[in-house]
Amino acid sequence: MSEVNLFEVEVTDDADDPDGYRTSYARVGALIGAEALGLSVYVIRPGQSICPYHYEIGFEEWLVVLRGEPTLRTPDGEQRLRAWDAVFFPDGEAGAHKVTNATDEDVRVAILSNKGDPGAAVYPDSDKVGIWPPNKLFKLGDAVDYWEGEL
Template identity: 30%
Template structure:
């Protein structure tokens, strides 16, 4: 047994219904209550978040990750999965994929039922990631993604790009 006071105690079993949920809402379209269950059971190389989304809401905007694959396991409820140019009606028992890397893999899950949509979002882990938001034309670059660490976080628009050498001092000086 370790005597290191910084060593994390791992509990390898979590009951989803007993996890404390962190709630958020934004405007009329977005709301969710979540728990990063992977953290609760000591995982560091696989991400997993348990989410409950109220009727008529989505947990996040239409987006695609450039460094993280995602999979959603629908546990309860029903919804609409927008993936690329298609939409899919989903329900308990369905498994949804969201590969990384291309705009046509952008995705969004919306609760279309009368009860909370409950699902497990499972992902690969990448410390750094770039996300595209095709509906709004935004990009997000992050380090320490999915952690509580204070890393780099930038959100901007692709149409406000600048050149690599813009505003840099002359390197010949």
């Protein structure tokens, strides 16, 4: 059995994250050898968010607040969460979410999801879809007919 303490696991910064989305994280699932489920711990600094408002296609996610009081945006609006709150995000539009730290103290959360390739997420605020791999983002307005270029 592999074991990691979610309160003590060392997190690293992503130097590519722009202001507003600067967080630190640890890919806990990878650390302990998980293959079908992913678990990440994020430390969200004051005034920062984990990622833009989005929803997954083909994946479910759970958010568990470990420390602090993040603000959660969903299709139902915004709400303040607190330590030990757990939220489920279903596959598709109903699972859209954004986690932001609007407080003056760091927030620590864990996110659990099923894994697989390819992964896809839709970003409603910016009208984009991302596909991983190949790690590409596209404007939804650029959609073409299924048969375009085939006939």
